[in-house]
Amino acid sequence: MKRSAPNCFNVIHDSTASRRYPSNGFRAFASACTSTVLGVGWRPDPSRPFEGNPVPEATPIRGESTVGQLFSRIPRGLILVFAALVLLLLAGSVIAPSSVSRGALLGMLPFAAVLAIAGLGQTLVVQQGGIDLSVPGAISVTIVISTHQANGQDSRLFPALMMALGVVIVAGLINGFLISRRGLNPIIATLGMNALLYAVVLGLSGGIPRGTTALAAKIAGRLTFGIPNSVYFAVAATVxxxxxxxxxxxxxRFEAVGANPTAARAAGLRAKRHGMAAYVWAMILYWLAGALLAGILSQPTAYQGDAYLLSSVAAVVLGGTSLLGGKGYPIATVLSAVFLAQLGQFVLALGVSTAIRTLVEAAALAVGVGLHTIDWTAVRKRLFRTDSQVEPSVVHTGA
Structure with missing residues (x-):
């Protein structure tokens, strides 16, 4: 039997109204009255407004402007890094024009691409609330295996790279197991793994560098359409x-586990598995960075990865990814890598010593971290708030 439409008068006296109508109280009464007065299934005709009935005008709500809403959707770290990069390029064009010349930029981009890929791997680890200090060992072991095992022969390059990939994946599994499964401190576990990887490096090379293969130099070191090939690898990894x-x-789910592992476990997510996966995928990205670096440099050293220990962490922090875990910002990390690489190029063009260059990079990192502590939400609301507010009014369309 079809239930009749509720009447606004009997709803008041119906003691079961709160059960039959989820929106009980006043909402149930208003809904029933609407059905009684207008009829069940009634829909207004937009082309024919009520005659003699008041039609309220839309009242804009005081809040952020369109520009403010647009900026609120862009990650804060991305905005800050992009602005810093633009300012650095402008400063370089005025103070040290040689740092922004075509040759200087083409020389900087390959190393920025390597740092960006290493930073992406570090981002995955940091998203899970960890930190990976085995970056130098992973990059160096990839370089040494790909150069010493290939021994200058193109036909042996691919097997050497696969051997290096196997080594770093095993290292990532060990890192993930010790940290996620056994609860070992990430700094201790990854620092120990870095020492083990360097033991492999010294065992294979004896600290003696060896030249790369022609194929590796062609793949990683050449230009395509005027852009270094390593940049294309970095873009692909970023995407x-x-x-x-x-x-x-x-x-x-990966971000949710990193933001709150306890809540993720309560929701049925396997937090430990995500933690292990972060270290494994990070190692794969370090392997890619090392393989590209081996092709970019004609004769890489056994300690070539040392430069990417703190710089990879700096790229992540400047990009806005919290060291406590949670959301990550890969694009901001990549822009931070470009900023750090260009900053080094700028300081180098000034002709200052290595110590001053290190101090400048440390100062840039400190400023970047400080900017991330500012409550930019409140600042944005003050800048883009619309002060005008239309008072509510009623327009009569007829008598």
């Missing part, structure tokens, strides 16, 4: 990490 972490269910 892959960004799409997976931001546009897939697995990526959202």
């Amino acid at each position: 892959l990490v960004t799409v997976i972490s931001k546009k897939t269910v697995a990526g959202r």
